[in-house]
Amino acid sequence: MIQVMLSAGTETSAGTMEWALSLLLNNPEALAKAQTEIDIEIGQSRLIEEADFARLPYLHGIINETLRMYPADPMLVPHESSEECTVGGYHVPRGTMLLVNMWAIQNNPRLWSQPERFKPERFLNVQGERDGFMLLPFGTGRRGCPGEGLAIRMVGLALGSLVQCFEWERIGEEMVDMSEGAGLTMPKAHPLLAKCRPRPKMLALLSQP
Numbered sequence: 368m369i370q371v372m373l374s375a376g377t378e379t380s381a382g383t384m385e386w387a388l389s390l391l392l393n394n395p396e397a398l399a400k401a402q403t404e405i406d407i408e409i410g411q412s413r414l415i416e417e418a419d420f421a422r423l424p425y426l427h428g429i430i431n432e433t434l435r436m437y438p439a440d441p442m443l444v445p446h447e448s449s450e451e452c453t454v455g456g457y458h459v460p461r462g463t464m465l466l467v468n469m470w471a472i473q474n475n476p477r478l479w480s481q482p483e484r485f486k487p488e489r490f491l492n493v494q495g496e497r498d499g500f501m502l503l504p505f506g507t508g509r510r511g512c513p514g515e516g517l518a519i520r521m522v523g524l525a526l527g528s529l530v531q532c533f534e535w536e537r538i539g540e541e542m543v544d545m546s547e548g549a550g551l552t553m554p555k556a557h558p559l560l561a562k563c564r565p566r567p568k569m570l571a572l573l574s575q576p
């Protein structure tokens with residue numbers, strides 16, 4: 368059980384953070400907006416906490432948009448129909464292996480405007496992540512990801528703290544390479560390299576013993 372949770376939960380969550388930071392480095396205006404939101408809602412006297420998430424819709428939008436563009440499990444997990452059924456007009460015999468291409472749904476231009484563009488704002492007015500089943504990076508139903516709540520909190524806290532405490536820059540003029548490598552969890556082809564330094568306004572908090 369512990370082994371399953373570790374193997375299903377580590378690469379997926381770490382990969383999502385790496386894609387999110389890569390997207391922010393290529394979209395510095397989004398990084399600035401996230402920092403401003405955190406500065407206004409939390410300030411500099413303490414680190415971001417789980418209870419703050421409800422007041423950080425832009426940070427949540429960044430995480431949703433990252434999971435939309437770079438889902439850590441793009442084809443979900445293979446499912447098998449336990450009974451004969453009809454889905455969307457298609458007859459599915461019992462015992463059929465079903466694969467869901469979630470990446471294709473989440474990047475379909477008929478469902479999303481400019482799906483190739485990183486726009487965390489697109490989630491600001493959405494009523495719930497499951498709106499229309501267009502965004503399902505954790506799958507859904509009985510065999511959906513049991514770690515969803517933990518993953519959103521972990522990624523939110525880690526990414527939020529990195530954004531709150533540090534200035535981030537690309538290592539050169541070139542954009543961060545967003546190519547995908549081989550692997551089940553959609554890893555980056557080239558690990559992210561970035562420059563960071565503590566934000567001057569956070570030095571007092573970061574220097575505390």
Ligand code: HEM
Pocket residue numbers: 371372373375376377379380383438439440443444445504505506507509510511512513514515517518
């Ligand atoms: C960003 C992070 C994560 C993503 C994107 C993700 C995504 C997914 C997806 C798409 C599935 C298959 C759902 C389906 O086929 O309907 C899944 C299954 C699963 N996930 Fe996650 N996951 C993440 C983090 C975690 C974490 C942190 C844990 C546990 C600590 C975890 C544990 C599991 C387990 C045990 C399953 C298999 C469930 C089953 O077969 O019934 N995942 N995950």
